[in-house]
Amino acid sequence: MNRLSRRTLGDVAPRVARPPAAALDATVGIVHLGLGAFHRAHQAILTQRALAVAPGRWAISGASLRGAAVRDSLRPQDCLYTVIENDGVEEGASVVGVVREVLWAPEEGRALLARLAAPATRIVTLTVTEKGYCHNPASGELDWTHPDIRADLVGGDSPQSTIGWLARGLAERQAAGASGLTVLCCDNMARNGRTLEGLVRQFTMAQDSGLAAWIEDEVRFPSSMVDRIVPAATPASLDYAAALLGLRDEAAVSTEGFAQWVIEDDFAAGRPLWEAVGAELVRDVRPFQELKLRLLNGAHSAIAYLGALEGLPFVADVMADPALARFIERLMLEEIAPLTPAPPGFDVDAYARALLHRFRNKSLQHRTLQIAMDGSQKIPVRWLPVLREGRRRGFPCRHLVTALAAWLRFLGGRDEVGRELPLDDPMASQLRATVAPVAHDPAALVQAVLGIEEVFGPDLRQDRPLTDQLTGVLTRMAHARARAALPG
Numbered sequence: 001m002n003r004l005s006r007r008t009l010g011d012v013a014p015r016v017a018r019p020p021a022a023a024l025d026a027t028v029g030i031v032h033l034g035l036g037a038f039h040r041a042h043q044a045i046l047t048q049r050a051l052a053v054a055p056g057r058w059a060i061s062g063a064s065l066r067g068a069a070v071r072d073s074l075r076p077q078d079c080l081y082t083v084i085e086n087d088g089v090e091e092g093a094s095v096v097g098v099v100r101e102v103l104w105a106p107e108e109g110r111a112l113l114a115r116l117a118a119p120a121t122r123i124v125t126l127t128v129t130e131k132g133y134c135h136n137p138a139s140g141e142l143d144w145t146h147p148d149i150r151a152d153l154v155g156g157d158s159p160q161s162t163i164g165w166l167a168r169g170l171a172e173r174q175a176a177g178a179s180g181l182t183v184l185c186c187d188n189m190a191r192n193g194r195t196l197e198g199l200v201r202q203f204t205m206a207q208d209s210g211l212a213a214w215i216e217d218e219v220r221f222p223s224s225m226v227d228r229i230v231p232a233a234t235p236a237s238l239d240y241a242a243a244l245l246g247l248r249d250e251a252a253v254s255t256e257g258f259a260q261w262v263i264e265d266d267f268a269a270g271r272p273l274w275e276a277v278g279a280e281l282v283r284d285v286r287p288f289q290e291l292k293l294r295l296l297n298g299a300h301s302a303i304a305y306l307g308a309l310e311g312l313p314f315v316a317d318v319m320a321d322p323a324l325a326r327f328i329e330r331l332m333l334e335e336i337a338p339l340t341p342a343p344p345g346f347d348v349d350a351y352a353r354a355l356l357h358r359f360r361n362k363s364l365q366h367r368t369l370q371i372a373m374d375g376s377q378k379i380p381v382r383w384l385p386v387l388r389e390g391r392r393r394g395f396p397c398r399h400l401v402t403a404l405a406a407w408l409r410f411l412g413g414r415d416e417v418g419r420e421l422p423l424d425d426p427m428a429s430q431l432r433a434t435v436a437p438v439a440h441d442p443a444a445l446v447q448a449v450l451g452i453e454e455v456f457g458p459d460l461r462q463d464r465p466l467t468d469q470l471t472g473v474l475t476r477m478a479h480a481r482a483r484a485a486l487p488g
Contacts, residue, residue, distance in 0.1 A: 027120065044062075050277050056272060093241075123184060124169075133163065134162070163203045181218065188378070225289040227260035228256065238250060255364075261274065298331075300359075308372050314364075315367075369424075375425055377426065379407065383400060409482060
């Protein structure tokens with residue numbers, strides 16, 4: 001079967017939409033760091049749709065900071081790829097042509113820095129995951145002990161961290177006399193724009209206070225909230241895309257029909273007309289962001305750990321289990337929603353029920369173990385603000401405490417029938433070392449893990465009613481299994 005490319009674009013099956021000329025012909029105006037499946041299924045396709053409405057110089061130069069797999073899959077295809085959207089009832093597919101080039105930073109760092117410094121580049125977007133910012137998730141401060149940050153402070157031929165790449169690119173931009181740049185974070189962090197701005201400021205102040213002052217004058221860091229469920233590609237999903245497309249596409253992405261993007265309208269030098277294709281431009285992203293982080297992402301994490309312990313590979317499998325589905329529904333509607341402020345006029349109950357419907361979409365092969373990654377980075381923003389608010393108001397938060405107990409049990413490394421569970425987490429070594437000596441003592445396990453202040457801060461370990469409650473749930477799980485500890 002022939003490979004998707006500009007040469008073979010005319011051979012695409014008629015039912016698959018081809019990219020508009022405005023996307024194929026645009027010059028680069030956006031640099032994206034972290035060119036994974038989520039960006040390709042969300043910001044990139046929405047940018048292509050915006051260009052179809054209002055053409056402009058907004059093609060994307062994408063960079064991978066770690067692995068070369070995305071570059072190696074996209075370059076032979078002239079950076080074209082397919083997005084397959086399925087809401088469980090209807091399916092559509094589109095070829096995306098707005099990505100103009102793909103760089104692998106460790107080998108092509110000079111090209112990436114040149115793009116960051118180029119006057120034509122007016123926006124830098126990021127989806128590098130929470131752990132990609134080398135920060136303390138509980139405090140939001142830069143982790144000065146992180147080896148990548150330490151290496152970048154010393155300097156070298158090529159930065160190691162996301163913050164290092166931004167700082168070096170901004171320094172070269174300052175030196176070139178270019179200005180007017182927007183750095184738009186699209187990762188799941190509370191106040192992500194302000195958080196990223198603070199991390200860049202901390203880093204540059206330690207290196208070059210003049211650069212820090214220039215950034216304050218010339219660079220904007222709006223916050224944003226992104227929402228779309230995008231499972232990782234599999235050989236089966238790529239085979240399905242090939243059958244649909246009539247061409248082999250090694251970078252095809254499958255996703256749901258729903259997509260949301262809420263952006264703080266604070267840009268230094270223009271932007272695509274994203275609002276014409278469904279994005280919301282607002283003054284304050286925080287209420288949207290907190291609601292999504294807690295309801296969607298928080299529920300997803302609970303699904304992930306309970307599902308992994310029960311041997312259920314996909315989100316839809318968990319939601320097909322009546323007891324687990326009822327647990328997730330009550331967690332969302334009875335605990336997270338009442339403890340989370342919503343935007344004015346926003347129907348939280350309808351949003352939560354729409355999420356439950358999306359979680360049941362069997363066409364999305366969204367793996368529980370994919371969501372279970374990086375719990376140490378996710379839990380501080382997805383669960384702990386709700387838990388602290390619940391403690392302040394005197395709510396027991398029994399479902400959220402049960403979810404937290406499931407994570408602690410997950411850290412033990414075995415599911416309920418003894419199969420090994422992977423721990424893919426930047427703090428994996430510390431977590432394993434903390435859990436191993438006390439894995440069979442629920443009270444000691446609670447004290448040990450809640451004592452990791454980078455995750456839990458200094459307060460929760462001192463909350464005796466909370467630790468007793470958590471110990472009780474873990475004890476029930478140890479005597480039976482996670483399912484037996486679900487609240488009645």
